[in-house]
Amino acid sequence: MSRFWPLAIFFGLVAFLYVGLHRDPHEVPSPLLGKPAPAFALTRLDDPSTTITKDQLLGHVYMLNVWASWCVSCRDEHPVLVEYVRKHPVEIYGLDYKDTRPEAVAWLEQLGNPYKAALFDSDGRVGIDYGVYGVPETFIIDKKGVVRYKQTGPISPEVLMNTLAPMIENLQKES
């Protein structure tokens, strides 16, 4: 019997390592899930004189997409979002994280603007409140202003169609 122990330990180790292989240490679970989204009051990217607050968005289901013109993987994600809003009744707000207005505006003109409004977070303070550590990040916020989902890293068409879109549709049915 005892001669089987090394084999058992070996397979135990293999199981551990196999699971570890498929876990991304960069995906840190957000403590915000199920909690009210942090408040913000930010100016519009295209209009510094207009401020949008979180309270104004209550009653709507929306995606809050954190992006920046300096962010390389945002370029991959962007067409996915542009396509998504073109075909579906969904509200996406952009959070332009630590960026400059001219560069961000030019970026949207060049690549298309999927946002109902882009909010300008120049010093990244709202980003800190949302626990942003790797742009792009996307939050889904329900009608009561509660964070229901967080995606770190670019949204792929598969993730959007299989996870995000069905979730948004369900949340839109909630009262």
Next chain:
Amino acid sequence: MMKNLLLAGLMFFVLGVSTAPAKEALPVGDDPVVQARMMRLATVLRCLVCQNQTIADSHADLASDLRNQIVELIHQGKTDSEIMDYMTERYGDFVLYRPPMKASTLLLWFGPLLLVVIGGAALYRSAQDRQRNSADETELTLEQKRLADQFLNRKSSES
């Protein structure tokens, strides 16, 4: 003459200092006490961009933003534990280099101890087994004893 030279030297010194490139901007905290407290907190917080560095060590933008944020919170009169709460509310327990003890972290805290116990038990058992086996084997037959004596005697007489 000497006086002028001295003055010129002084001027040069003052101008030289004032035009020296400013160091990394520290917006609100040049107070050494605040800085020391901030650094003490920053060394126990993980930078989420480069996960094996603390906020104190990391050169990532986010780390410097968070250092500034800590300084600001200190100026607002927040206590150390309030600042730690502020960070975990936003980034989760993962930012803490010393994870809190709770159900989900029990294995993390006591896993090594568990391994020591299991290893110790295995070692104890195998030592026992070996003792038992060797106890069986040390009994020599008379014939073996005689051979051994013969061999040893010959060896000693040869030398």
